[in-house]
Amino acid sequence: MFFMGKDKIETKGKKSNPVNSSEKSDKVAQLFHLLETDPQKNIDLILNQTRSIIKGFFSLYLRGDNKQGKPVIRACANLPRDLENTLSPGGHLFKDPLFTESLFTSHGTTSRTYCILPRAKVMSDPLGKKFGLKACLGTPVFSKKKVLGTLWLTDTQTRSFCSEDIHCIQILAAAIALEEERMAQGNLLLAKKNRFKGFYDATFETIFLSKRGICLDQNKTAFHMFGYSMEEALGKPGTDWILPQDHEKVENNMLSGTTSPYEVTALRKDGTTFPAQIQASMIDYGGEKLRVTALRDISELKQVQESLLEEKERYRILIDNVNDAIYIAQEGYIKFANPKTIELSGHSLEDLPKIPFLELVHPDDRENIHRNYKKRLNGENTPSPYAFRVVTKQQNTLWVQLSAVRIIWEGKPAILSCIRDISRIKELEEKLKQSEKMELIGTLAGGVAHDLNNILSGLVSYPELLLMQLDKDSPLVEPISFIHDTGIKAAEIVQDLLTLTRRGIHQASVLSLNQVIHDYYNSSAHHRLEKNFPDIYFKINLEPYLLNLIGSESHISKVVMNLVMNAAEAVQANGQVSIETFNRYVELSMDKGNEIPEGEYVVLRVSDTGEGIGPADIKRIFEPFYTKKKMGRSGSGLGLSVVWNAVKDLQGYIDVSSEREKGTSFELYFKATRDNLENIADDFQVESFKGDAETILVIDDVKGQRKIAQGCLKLLGYTPFAVSSGEKAISFLKKHPMDLLILDMKMEPGMDGLETYREVLKINPKQKAVIASGFSETKRVIEAKQLGVGQYIKKPYTLQKFAFAIKKELTKKN
Numbered sequence: 001m002f003f004m005g006k007d008k009i010e011t012k013g014k015k016s017n018p019v020n021s022s023e024k025s026d027k028v029a030q031l032f033h034l035l036e037t038d039p040q041k042n043i044d045l046i047l048n049q050t051r052s053i054i055k056g057f058f059s060l061y062l063r064g065d066n067k068q069g070k071p072v073i074r075a076c077a078n079l080p081r082d083l084e085n086t087l088s089p090g091g092h093l094f095k096d097p098l099f100t101e102s103l104f105t106s107h108g109t110t111s112r113t114y115c116i117l118p119r120a121k122v123m124s125d126p127l128g129k130k131f132g133l134k135a136c137l138g139t140p141v142f143s144k145k146k147v148l149g150t151l152w153l154t155d156t157q158t159r160s161f162c163s164e165d166i167h168c169i170q171i172l173a174a175a176i177a178l179e180e181e182r183m184a185q186g187n188l189l190l191a192k193k194n195r196f197k198g199f200y201d202a203t204f205e206t207i208f209l210s211k212r213g214i215c216l217d218q219n220k221t222a223f224h225m226f227g228y229s230m231e232e233a234l235g236k237p238g239t240d241w242i243l244p245q246d247h248e249k250v251e252n253n254m255l256s257g258t259t260s261p262y263e264v265t266a267l268r269k270d271g272t273t274f275p276a277q278i279q280a281s282m283i284d285y286g287g288e289k290l291r292v293t294a295l296r297d298i299s300e301l302k303q304v305q306e307s308l309l310e311e312k313e314r315y316r317i318l319i320d321n322v323n324d325a326i327y328i329a330q331e332g333y334i335k336f337a338n339p340k341t342i343e344l345s346g347h348s349l350e351d352l353p354k355i356p357f358l359e360l361v362h363p364d365d366r367e368n369i370h371r372n373y374k375k376r377l378n379g380e381n382t383p384s385p386y387a388f389r390v391v392t393k394q395q396n397t398l399w400v401q402l403s404a405v406r407i408i409w410e411g412k413p414a415i416l417s418c419i420r421d422i423s424r425i426k427e428l429e430e431k432l433k434q435s436e437k438m439e440l441i442g443t444l445a446g447g448v449a450h451d452l453n454n455i456l457s458g459l460v461s462y463p464e465l466l467l468m469q470l471d472k473d474s475p476l477v478e479p480i481s482f483i484h485d486t487g488i489k490a491a492e493i494v495q496d497l498l499t500l501t502r503r504g505i506h507q508a509s510v511l512s513l514n515q516v517i518h519d520y521y522n523s524s525a526h527h528r529l530e531k532n533f534p535d536i537y538f539k540i541n542l543e544p545y546l547l548n549l550i551g552s553e554s555h556i557s558k559v560v561m562n563l564v565m566n567a568a569e570a571v572q573a574n575g576q577v578s579i580e581t582f583n584r585y586v587e588l589s590m591d592k593g594n595e596i597p598e599g600e601y602v603v604l605r606v607s608d609t610g611e612g613i614g615p616a617d618i619k620r621i622f623e624p625f626y627t628k629k630k631m632g633r634s635g636s637g638l639g640l641s642v643v644w645n646a647v648k649d650l651q652g653y654i655d656v657s658s659e660r661e662k663g664t665s666f667e668l669y670f671k672a673t674r675d676n677l678e679n680i681a682d683d684f685q686v687e688s689f690k691g692d693a694e695t696i697l698v699i700d701d702v703k704g705q706r707k708i709a710q711g712c713l714k715l716l717g718y719t720p721f722a723v724s725s726g727e728k729a730i731s732f733l734k735k736h737p738m739d740l741l742i743l744d745m746k747m748e749p750g751m752d753g754l755e756t757y758r759e760v761l762k763i764n765p766k767q768k769a770v771i772a773s774g775f776s777e778t779k780r781v782i783e784a785k786q787l788g789v790g791q792y793i794k795k796p797y798t799l800q801k802f803a804f805a806i807k808k809e810l811t812k813k814n
Helices: 021-034 039-054 119-124 126-131 163-185 188-200 220-226 244-256 299-321 339-345 363-377 423-469 477-501 513-521 524-532 553-570 639-649 703-715 726-735 753-763 779-787 799-810
Strands: 058-065 070-077 135-143 146-155 206-211 214-218 262-267 273-285 288-297 325-330 333-337 386-391 397-409 412-421 509-511 536-541 548-551 575-586 599-608 653-659 663-673 695-699 719-723 740-743 769-773 791-794
Touching: 021 039, 021 163, 039 058, 039 070, 039 146, 039 163, 119 126, 119 135, 135 163, 146 163, 206 220, 220 288, 244 262, 244 273, 273 299, 325 339, 325 397, 333 339, 339 412, 363 386, 363 397, 363 412, 397 423, 423 477, 509 513, 509 553, 513 524, 513 536, 513 553, 513 575, 513 599, 524 536, 524 553, 536 553, 548 553, 548 663, 553 575, 553 599, 553 639, 553 663, 575 663, 639 653, 639 663, 695 703, 695 726, 703 719, 703 799, 719 726, 726 753, 740 753, 740 799, 753 769, 753 779, 769 779, 769 799, 791 799
Parallel strands: 536 575, 695 719, 695 740, 740 769, 769 791
Antiparallel strands: 058 070, 058 146, 135 146, 206 214, 206 288, 262 273, 273 288, 325 333, 325 412, 386 397, 397 412, 509 548, 575 599, 599 663, 653 663
């Protein structure tokens, strides 16, 4: 059934390297696999291996011969030629144990089982002198509590015998005794079986002896491990100890003769199971080929392995999913990196270990990082955490915060580092500093503006009175007019200062940004700008169905004027200034650093084809009086500061993008409102789009959007219902058929619009639907339209667009 391999033992050559204790024991154990059926040959082999294992000059097995009155050499290894002729009953080292048992006895009992002769005695003995012996170790060979003879090992070198030497020679003497018993009994098979029994009954592993898969013998451990007595085990197929699902594996390994360990599920007599490991080998046993199988219970090993795997998996999940970059640096390179490190650096898992980690650090920070790295490796105290900059593969610079500790990695010192991307925090810190600076400047400007207003009253009012009293041809008209105009310009600057203090904000009201822009373009201020910049083309592109916003008309007008003026001054020669408006629904996923909350916005974009703004300057463009324009060509330097403050007052957002030699673009986001929806265009009559109480289900994950849609539907005469997810829509439609669906495309978590509509068609293959989404018309929108969705309207939508899409879809024939 099972079998075990055997190894050869080196028996030739003089000793060169010391044999350690475990090697000696292993060689003794391996020796027993070499023993065969002839006892005398086995004794000779044991003598030969005694000299080889313990490493001596020669080994000798003596038996007493009462008839001849002298010891007889029963076996030996490397024995000098004339040594046998010099043996006598007494007067030499190897005395006949039958007559001189005092060497191994104490007070008449056989309590002493070995003898190490003193060096002086060995060297003074005639045999010792003749053959140059210096050390001698002996042990009796017992059989049935009687001494049969002695086993000796000599050496020509001065040495001491360790406990392992004594243990080995005693085992070898016991082996000789077994072979003596076999010769005495004349039952070779029984002798070999007894020898095996002595060994495998003492092991903690289950041992089976089998032929052609049928059990012939088992050791005591097998009974304790499986519960089968010897009588029950004999004649059973070996697979009876194995769970049926592993029978094929065991049979295949038996047929192939594999000697490698493999795992199975073992089956006890009571039906319980446990994980086990099997290793087997073929042996020659009494002239027959039998299989010896060792089976060990690995339940505890499996538990430990599973615990280690679970622990490893917990750490893997933690390291792989943590939002920080974790890596191990050793000898200047990264030896281990988690996925966040790969993502942060931009380098692949294959390339990262090949790059010196200092190359990932910003050049200005490398010296400091290298110094701290060396200190930490040497066990010195270093600051932690601290911030520095890294450079990604895409050459982007990121601010990171480092925490590190010295560890031992694969036997060598290393640094375990944890890095967190704080670029966004740094950016917010800069914005906070900017905001605080603007607040401080505004406070100072407010105090100055209050006093200047009192002073400027005289510069504006009195010149007007004087001009009214002067003749038109008076030479004083020109200088006094100049003083008056200068006072007006100064008053405008003061008004800008007041805007910075946020004291000049009027009562907010619902506004049309398009109308504000239209009024500005027809104003004298813009006409003067066009006159001053005749080579610039001013392009207008306004969203016809733009939503309204809530704000101060004067401040919004000031924002438009300052942005257009700033754009015109940025264009060096022939160029273009564009002003655009449009509705935009901002999703949480928009790449604005999550600064702009989700919702509906009215967007004003003013762009130019000027020389652009450099990275260093773009951070300061909203600071008061910061300008790089030529003196006399532009205003006070407060224009963009006024824009910044006005937008912040309205809780809006500014996004600036600029590229050298290509121009700059300002995008301003204002919260959209649907107030006064009844004030729609004159050519749009609500009555023309009224419904007939048709049922419409609004499917949108944003509560505010559901309310807006329901309000519009009620105004248009429909019967609205609303759910917050695709899954809820499916459940609802199974019970309540609807005339139309208003379907959002992006809903989280759960099904999106396309997946929802697919499931809806399984309920009603002719279901009509309209998509309302903040995204552009993506592939998924196109796919939904191919499935049967009719209209697509983009958020934020006007009532007119909304009404038109619904009416068109409801009146469409299936």
